[in-house]
Amino acid sequence: MTDHQEDAEKFLLAAKRAEIQTLEHLAGSCELVIRVSDLVHQLQRERGMSNIYLVSAGDHFREQRSSQIQNCLSSEGRFRHVLRERYLKDGHSERVHNMRLLNCIAYSLHGLDELRILRDHIAAFEISALESTDAYCRLIAGLLSVVLEAADVADDPEVTRILVALFNFMQAKEFSGQERAWGAIGFAGSRFDESLHERIRQLQVCQRQSVDVFLEYAGETDTAQWKSIEQSQPSRDLQRLREVIAGLKDGEPIAAEISEVWYQLASARIDAMHGLEDALTEQLLKVSRKRVSGAQSELGQHYAQLQRMKSMDWNRLPTLAVLFDPQLPGLYGGRASAGVSTLHGQPLAHSLYGLIRSQVEHIQRVSAELEETRKTLVERKLVARAKGLLMKSLRMSEDDAYRTMQQRAMDMNLKLVDIAQRIVDASVEKRPASVKTTSATVTDGEHGANI
């Protein structure tokens, strides 16, 4: 046994340790996501109450708003505590964190700092309900992007699956929260004009679409829980109020008192959604911790097996296993070479190569699953990018850019993501051709090199 062979062993173990560290890191991110989920929930409530307070000129929800602000501050405190423990403590400086995640956090924290001023403006009626709602929406969007970034760097298929389900469900809930907020503005102001109608309709469509993606990634229990929320009394009562809104003519007056009923029904449903969110975050913690302990015990088994191999002298000689394994093809033209594998006849399972080989298979399986689960995230980014390009090049508003894409997709009978791809491709073609990437086809090269 040479020093050299020790190298291969050391890297085999280092790979397993790297997996453990990545999974531990991920488990930590899941804890952060839980804090975000709670803070978003509290901010959504504060947003709705602030609207009613503003539109009713302080007649309604004065006390509720004050105590909700306290809830938000507590939740914010817990969020900041996790952040400091996780990212700013000494000794963590060695660990390389994700730049995009950290910048999303900086953005959200700055938004939370500004929230303190926003609250003063709201208390003094220096800002309209519409403006206030927009501000809360931006803050919450920033916090949701923290969850999106966490999902993006997750390196485990099952954890990524739950994160994608959770993120889409959090979005559905945010759309519900926005519907609650805009509805509250309409009721409290005793009228729904055409643009408010349209906005509420759009938010209902968005909710359904986010829920659809959630359901694709959700487990059976979560799906059942969602169905029971949909069939609950508050959801059905809310549906009736939605129909009342939809039936109102442009600007037709309606009793302002309904605003609190609306708020309470919408809140009952949103609180139930928050319950499902909690169930998802609990799974997230459980699964991510299980992954860590699973990888740790695999590392233990690797150690034990290497020890056993060292006690058996014939196993310490390297064999020609790797170089003649017909299942690991060369770059081109790997051939089954059955005759040669008899050069050394020792059992593969008990060799170092057996361990490396099983780890190769483990990584291939995990990577393939992960890539599939991540598809949605990649598509999401593509659509966001296409939307940004339209906003920039055609000077469209965000709404218009989005609706234009959706309309084109319907007209052309394509998926939204295909339309997005075309927009991005077209914009790349227009750029100077210093780096041409869109037309890049894949060469024979992938033929092999795929250990």
Add this chain to the structure above:
Amino acid sequence: MTDHQEDAEKFLLAAKRAEIQTLEHLAGSCELVIRVSDLVHQLQRERGMSNIYLVSAGDHFREQRSSQIQNCLSSEGRFRHVLRERYLKDGHSERVHNMRLLNCIAYSLHGLDELRILRDHIAAFEISALESTDAYCRLIAGLLSVVLEAADVADDPEVTRILVALFNFMQAKEFSGQERAWGAIGFAGSRFDESLHERIRQLQVCQRQSVDVFLEYAGETDTAQWKSIEQSQPSRDLQRLREVIAGLKDGEPIAAEISEVWYQLASARIDAMHGLEDALTEQLLKVSRKRVSGAQSELGQHYAQLQRMKSMDWNRLPTLAVLFDPQLPGLYGGRASAGVSTLHGQPLAHSLYGLIRSQVEHIQRVSAELEETRKTLVERKLVARAKGLLMKSLRMSEDDAYRTMQQRAMDMNLKLVDIAQRIVDASVEKRPASVKTTSATVTDGEHGANI
């Protein structure tokens, strides 16, 4: 100024430091890639010499082979040294490395351990030239996959561009090396049978395709250097010998002495290719180091700007910049709110928010560029996966699986990657529907949350 606002600042700086660490890490990976490039080059030479040695029963290349083995051992020593310094030294244990990269390294190191035995078998003529070639091909494929993994985790668009160019060029060179090896077998054995003809033809196609992708990603100087290689005397002489081979009938005898001429012409061209490879790795080092120092100076500017802000009292109050920035839309329905931005009239450029905002834009730009450059890598993985599925489900050999896909792509007038996507989709649909991901469409959710 509250403690809280310090949090936002700290995360802004932490994000920049994370970028620096990631770039430093990347610069280290580039050094590893350079070692791999050299080792692959030496192994390619050893492979070709070993073939001539084997086929000529030791008449040719006995000494050259011995001294080439010494070159390989030196190069291997430098490769192992970089690996130990980079991954196994104390103090590096805190840094989370990439599991896939480490496992590729373990695989390659184990292959290098086996190479020692392979050499003994070759010296004693206990193995055929074909078997020996296959073994070297597997080892080199393993080493190339180290480069592929390094490109896959690279987080900088320009570095990724060079890595993709380099990887494709290394593949082209490996196909050339395999052509040299199989050609040497044919000449030294004084005959080319039909399967050898077919293999050499395929290798020439593969070379051209890899070079095409390389040229898409290459800079002007590299493109020019490639053209001058193609027009050089050895390349043109080699082309004539290729035509001689192509003109030979199945099994028609040819003078064995040509094998050394073939080997030398092919080697002259491959050595010139290695020169271009060196130019690429040099760029890689230069660019990756420049990125590190660039990010470091940006961090310095951030510090200085934050210090200046602290000395100006009016800048220390958080403003309502984030929450009312119309360019950062909410999750749904961000609206331009021009009236509100006058609440505080301080210049954006000198605020904390100005810094966060510019960093958001920096990250968006880098991520978008990166995603485009990575497209080839994603496609490569997809094709490799589809090929693996065909090999498994239809019990096809690697060659057959690949050719089947290529043929279908031609028949259907589709890109290879589209065929691969269909194969993967079809196989996913056949699996139990526990996690359905393929049909996942994107919801309205990407509409916003894109800071």
